[in-house]
Amino acid sequence: MIGISDPWIVTAYVLCILSALACIIYGLLNWNKGAGDESSQMAEEARWEEAETKINETL
Amino acid sequence: MLGSIIAFLVYLFILTYLGYLGYKHTKNTADYLVGGRQIHPLIMALSYGATFISTSAIIGFGGAAGTLGMGLLWLTFLNIFVGIFIAFVIFGKRTRKMGHNLDAHTFPELLGNRFQSKFIQGFAGIIIFLFMPIYAAAVLKGGTDFIQSHFGIAYEISLLFFAAVVALYVWMGGLKGVMYTDAFQGIIMFGAMIFLLIFAYNKLGGVGTAHEQLGALYQNADVQPQIEKLVKGGFRGWTSMPALGTPIWWSLVTTIVMGVGIGVLAQPQLVVRFMTVKSNRELNRAVLSGGIFIIMMTGVAFVVGALSNVFFFNETGKIAIAAAGGNDKIIPAFIKTFVPGWFGIIFFLALIAAAMSTLSSQFHAMGTAMGRDFYQKSLGKKGNTILITRTSMLLAIILSVVLAFLANKLDASMQIIATGTALFFGLCAASFLPAYLSALYVRNISTKAVVAGMIAGFSVGIFCIFFVHEKEAASLQLCNLLFGKTSIVKDTGLAKLALIDPIIFSFPASVLVTTIGYFVSKNKNSESHINNCFNGI
DSSP: OOSOOOHHHHHHHHHHHHHHHHHHHHHHHTTTTTOOOHHHHHHHHHHHHHHHHHHHHTO | OHHHHHHHHHHHHHHHHHHHHHHHHOOSHHHHHHHHHHSOHHHHHHHHHHHHOOHIIIIIIHHHHHHHOGGGHHHHHHHHIIIIIIIIIIIIHHHHHHHHHTTOOSHHHHHHHHTTOHHHHHHHHHHHHHHHHHHHHHHHHHHHHHHHHHHOOOHHHHHHHHHHHHHHHHHTTTTTTOHHHHHHHHHHHHHHHHHHHHHHHHHTTSHHHHHHHHHHHTTOTTTGGGGHHHHHTTOOOTTSOOOTTSHHHHIIIIIIIIIHHHHGGGOHHHHHHHHTOSOHHHHHHHHHHHHHHHIIIIIHHHHHHHHHHHHHHHHHSSOHHHHHTSGGGHHHHHHHHHSOHHHHHHHHHHHHHHHHHHHHHHHHHHHHIIIIIIIIIISOOOTTHHHHHHHHHHHHHHHHHHHHHHHTTSOTTSOHHHHHHHHHHHHHHHHHHHHHHHHHHOTTOOHHHHHHHHHHHHHHHHHIIIIIOHHHHHHHOHHHHHHSSSSTTTTSTTGGGGGSOTHHHHHHHHHHHHHHHHHHSOOOSOHHHHHHHTTTO
16 A cells, blocks of 8 residues: 555554554643643742752853 | 855844844843743744754754665654653653752752762763764764755854854853744744755655655666665665665664664753743643644655755765765755755755754853763862863863864765664663653662662673774774774674674663662662652652
8 A cells, every 4th residue: 555565664663653643642631731730830940940040150 | 155145144143133132132030031921832832843853853863864764763762752752751740859959050050959879970970071062073974964955054163153143142152041032933844844855845745755766766767777786785776675684774773773763862952952941831832832843844854864865866876875966964954955956045044043052052062061060060079160161161171072073084885874863872772761760760779779770881881882883883993903803793703793882782781780889789868859759749
C-alpha cells in the first residue's frame, strides 16, 4: 500500500504514526489533568525558581 | 546570498524583540510563574519542540538515512515512544516533583541530593563536562555542513560563524524560559519540515510511488557498482533493513537506533527541562505536542534523507552519498540542489533555530556540571564559583568548536554526526539511566549500589569505545598504539564484538551491578530523607 515490501520497514513506518497518534490521544485525554493545587505549587515553584535565578546569574 | 543575509538579520531582530518582550513581561518570579500558567498551549507546544531537536537529528541522522535507508525510522519510533511518551510520563512527572523536593537544579544535583552523595554529583558532573562537547560538536557540525554547502563558504569559516552566532545567543542569556522565542523557532522548524515532506513526496508522484522508486533503485544496474561496498556490509536497499548480523545491521540497530533511542532518557539537558515545567498538566500537554513535533522532525528528515537518493540519481546518475560527497552533506546538498532557493533560506533559519535551542541548553549543562556540581558541591569549595562556571562554559564552547573542526578531517563516508551523538547518548545511558530510574522509583536502594552501577556502566562504556568498538577505537588510535590493532578483538574468535555498539555491553553491566548492589548492600539514607524525596509522588 505504501510501496515498501520489507515488513520491518513497514512496521517502523506504521509504528511512528501510531505512536504519534498515541501521544496525541494521551495529551487530549489528560489535557486538563495534573494541574494540582495551584497555590501550593506556586509557592513550591517560587522557591525553586528563586534558586534557579541565582544560579543563572552566575552564568 | 544577499537575500539570506537580510533574512538572517530579520530573524535575529525578531528573536531579540521577542526576547525583550518576554523579559519585559516577567519582571519577577511571580510574574514568570503566572505568565507560564497563562501561556497558550500552542506556544508551549512549539517551544518544547524547539528544544528537543537539533541539527544533529536533521542533518546527521537525515544523512544516515540517505546512506542506510528507511531503517532509521525505528529511531523515530523510539524517539516518540521512549523520548516523549516514556520520558514524560514515567520519568518527567517524578523528576519534576523530586527536583523541587530536593531543590535540585541540575541532573547531577538531582542524583547527588537523592542519594546524599557528593561523589555521585561530582562524577556525573565530570562525565557531562568531558563528554558532552562531543555531542555539542556534532550539533555544530550539522549547522556548519549546511552553511558550507549552501553558501559555498569554507568549512572552517562556516564553523566560526556558526559558533559565533550561537555564542552570541548563549551570551544573551540563552533566552531560557522565554517561551515566545522558543515558539518562534519551533514555528520555523515545523513549517520547514512540513514543506520538505510535501515537496519530496509530491515531486516523486505520491507516497507509494516515491517509496517504490526508492526500492527499485537498489536493483538498478547503474546503482549496483556504487553500492558494492555497502552491499558487502549487509546493505539491502533503502526500503529494506540490512541483512541480520552484518556490520551495517549492527551499526544501524545498536549504535543509531538503540544508542540514541534509549540514551535520550538520561540526557542531562532534557532532564533539567522537566524541572522547569510548571505542573504535570504541562507535561501531559507536552506529550501531545512532542509526539507531533518529533514525527515531523526526525520522521520527515529520515524519509526525505532516504528519498533524496531518487532525486540525486534522476539528476546526476549517482546515489545521494556519492553526489553529495559525504554522509553529513546529503541533506544540505539536497536542499541546495532540488528545493526552491527561498526555501533554502527558511531551512537555514530552521537549522540555526534547532541548533541554538539545543546548544544553549548543552552549554548551560556543561558550565553548571563543572562549576556547581563538581567544584562547588562535590569538592565543597565556596569561592570563585562564578569564575569557574563561566570559565568552564567558555572551555566547553572552545572544546566543542575544536572537536567540530577535527570531525571534518574524518572519513566523510562515515556517519560522523550520528556516531558522535550516539557515543554521548550511549555513555549517558550506561552511566546514568539505572541510577536515575532507581532514584525515582526504588525507595530503599543504597547509595553504594547506585555508585557501583554508575562506575561499572561508565567503565565498560569507555573501555569499549577505546578498545573494542572498532568504529571509535580506530579513530581514537589508543588501541592501535598499545596493541597494534584497531580493536583488541580483531583477528580473534570474538571479532564480531568489534561491530557492536558499547551500549549493548555497558548498559546491561550498569543494570546488573546496580541490581546486585541493591540486594547485597544496605540502604543507609534516613527514612526522613527518603520521605522528603518522595513527598507528593
